[in-house]
Amino acid sequence: MKNASPKPGDLSAQIAGQVRDAILDGRLMVDERLPSEAELADQFAVARSTVREALKRLAAQSLIRTERGATGGAFVNRLSFSEVYDAQVTQSALLLSMNDVAFETACEARFAMERACAPLAAERRTDDHLAQMRREADRQSQPDLSDEAFCASDVAFHRALVDAADNPVLGFQLAGAVEGMQPLMNMITFTARSRGAIVAFHSKIADAIEAHDADSAIAALSELESYTQELADTVISARRARQK
Amino acid sequence: MKNASPKPGDLSAQIAGQVRDAILDGRLMVDERLPSEAELADQFAVARSTVREALKRLAAQSLIRTERGATGGAFVNRLSFSEVYDAQVTQSALLLSMNDVAFETACEARFAMERACAPLAAERRTDDHLAQMRREADRQSQPDLSDEAFCASDVAFHRALVDAADNPVLGFQLAGAVEGMQPLMNMITFTARSRGAIVAFHSKIADAIEAHDADSAIAALSELESYTQELADTVISARRARQK
DNA sequence: CCAGCGTAATTGTCAGACATCTAAATGTCT
DNA sequence: AGACATTTAGATGTCTGACAATTACGCTGG
Numbered sequence: 001m002k003n004a005s006p007k008p009g010d011l012s013a014q015i016a017g018q019v020r021d022a023i024l025d026g027r028l029m030v031d032e033r034l035p036s037e038a039e040l041a042d043q044f045a046v047a048r049s050t051v052r053e054a055l056k057r058l059a060a061q062s063l064i065r066t067e068r069g070a071t072g073g074a075f076v077n078r079l080s081f082s083e084v085y086d087a088q089v090t091q092s093a094l095l096l097s098m099n100d101v102a103f104e105t106a107c108e109a110r111f112a113m114e115r116a117c118a119p120l121a122a123e124r125r126t127d128d129h130l131a132q133m134r135r136e137a138d139r140q141s142q143p144d145l146s147d148e149a150f151c152a153s154d155v156a157f158h159r160a161l162v163d164a165a166d167n168p169v170l171g172f173q174l175a176g177a178v179e180g181m182q183p184l185m186n187m188i189t190f191t192a193r194s195r196g197a198i199v200a201f202h203s204k205i206a207d208a209i210e211a212h213d214a215d216s217a218i219a220a221l222s223e224l225e226s227y228t229q230e231l232a233d234t235v236i237s238a239r240r241a242r243q244k
Numbered sequence: 245m246k247n248a249s250p251k252p253g254d255l256s257a258q259i260a261g262q263v264r265d266a267i268l269d270g271r272l273m274v275d276e277r278l279p280s281e282a283e284l285a286d287q288f289a290v291a292r293s294t295v296r297e298a299l300k301r302l303a304a305q306s307l308i309r310t311e312r313g314a315t316g317g318a319f320v321n322r323l324s325f326s327e328v329y330d331a332q333v334t335q336s337a338l339l340l341s342m343n344d345v346a347f348e349t350a351c352e353a354r355f356a357m358e359r360a361c362a363p364l365a366a367e368r369r370t371d372d373h374l375a376q377m378r379r380e381a382d383r384q385s386q387p388d389l390s391d392e393a394f395c396a397s398d399v400a401f402h403r404a405l406v407d408a409a410d411n412p413v414l415g416f417q418l419a420g421a422v423e424g425m426q427p428l429m430n431m432i433t434f435t436a437r438s439r440g441a442i443v444a445f446h447s448k449i450a451d452a453i454e455a456h457d458a459d460s461a462i463a464a465l466s467e468l469e470s471y472t473q474e475l476a477d478t479v480i481s482a483r484r485a486r487q488k
Numbered sequence: 489c490c491a492g493c494g495t496a497a498t499t500g501t502c503a504g505a506c507a508t509c510t511a512a513a514t515g516t517c518t
Numbered sequence: 519a520g521a522c523a524t525t526t527a528g529a530t531g532t533c534t535g536a537c538a539a540t541t542a543c544g545c546t547g548g
Contacts, residue, residue, distance in 0.1 A: 253500085254500075255500080255501075256500085256501090290501075290502085291501060291502045291503065292502090292503090293502070293503090294500085294501060297500095311509095311510090312508075312509045312510065313508095313510025313511060314509085314511045314512070315510070315511055315512085316509080316510070316511090
């Protein structure tokens with residue numbers, strides 16, 4: 001709306017914004033080469049260093065890539081799902097850690113979204129997805145697994161579930177909710193007993209997905225959510241008591 | 245894993261990476277001030293301009309903010325939901341536009357996630373949320389609304405629904421799915437008849453939310469999804485026929 | 489025909505200077 | 519002493535000019 005004159009002092013930010021808008025509007029197409037830094041400096045009537053700072057900003061957002069050499073320059077980058085996926089995970093993890101989000105809130109969001117893809121996963125799952133889920137559940141049964149490894153396997157299990165829904169858009173949106181929560185989950189120490197319960201839920205989920213039974217999968221996910229919440233409550237209140 | 249020596253040629257990228265890791269690890273706390281650019285240049289044994297490019301990269305990711313003046317400098321930024329929300333929206337929009345994602349896929353993801361927050365919204369909605377939904381539905385009934393304005397109001401309606409779930413984590417995860425899809429939705433021209441149908445669905449959803457009836461809300465959302473898909477199919481096949 | 493070499497274009501880095509901004513210290517008047 | 523104006527120091531923002539590193543391309547000579 002007000003693209004014409006957003007003058008917040010910083011030239012490099014303004015220039016970055018203008019180029020970003022050009023990419024967003026489609027005035028710059030994927031893989032198109034931007035003018036050289038010197039040309040951009042002329043066009044915007046600024047020094048090359050200022051242009052460079054603007055380009056670095058865009059590069060940090062994966063909007064452009066730069067290549068060196070005679071035919072080099074800055075090119076509009078095709079955003080890939082995997083790139084955005086990673087960015088999503090780190091951003092969510094940071095967001096959660098910096099805003100003291102209640103475990104309950106994050107957990108609720110995560111399972112709400114995961115239940116959202118359960119019907120699709122139940123319908124479309126391949127044998128590969130199922131095998132992956134079984135494999136992770138098996139690994140989680142091994143008693144000599146560290147808490148971190150257990151959590152990593154937990155994430156892998158749920159990621160397999162999400163992948164089974166076979167919708168890349170859904171998949172990358174869920175990245176933050178599932179993988180970004182791992183640091184929070186890592187704060188919970190799992191007893192042998194709680195691990196057993198979790199593996200049982202995972203088996204239940206895998207069974208439901210195998211049977212193409214969406215309702216059972218959703219039910220099992222809800223049970224797992226309740227159990228996770230209970231577990232977190234126990235750990236947190238124990239920690240609080242110990243501090244007092 | 246391999247943080248020790250990731251030497252991909254670019255000094256500014258390396259430095260940005262080191263500082264980013266420091267923030268992620270918690271070695272740099274929120275609102276902590278980084279050394280001045282000159283000091284950082286000394287520490288890393290590079291020129292100030294190189295340090296600046298690194299800092300601009302981090303600033304583009306909202307990891308730091310810079311303030312001018314005597315007590316200024318670069319400070320670790322507390323990631324806010326609203327910042328990440330905006331980034332999420334533009335990133336999703338770009339991702340969708342650059343990877344020729346099928347409308348069907350995006351639509352499916354969006355409604356799957358929206359249904360996920362319907363139960364929470366039905367339980368927790370306030371009168372404010374409800375009023376907002378009604379207001380947007382009303383606006384959508386006005387025949388002199390442009391297609392863009394209609395779509396914007398549509399987004400606002402669904403955002404009110406998401407907000408009613410009262411879970412910020414869920415809210416920002418859904419940002420990409422709902423608002424990021426707006427460009428795709430804008431490609432559909434709405435006839436008076438289709439607008440009427442959509443408004444009817446919206447009213448149905450608002451009624452269900454008002455009655456705290458999660459199941460009806462989910463059902464209405466599913467109907468709206470089907471209708472949207474039909475509409476898109478019609479528009480797309482008409483466009484294809486016209487081109488041929 | 490082809491292998492090697494130089495050349496030009498472009499990004500990456502450096503060094504130093506000046507401009508601008510801002511809080512804090514300092515000075516001045518009542 | 520307190521309120522207000524002024525200076526000052528430290529920091530970021532910008533500019534200029536130079537050189538290094540890298541890469542495609544064309545030329546030249548065998």
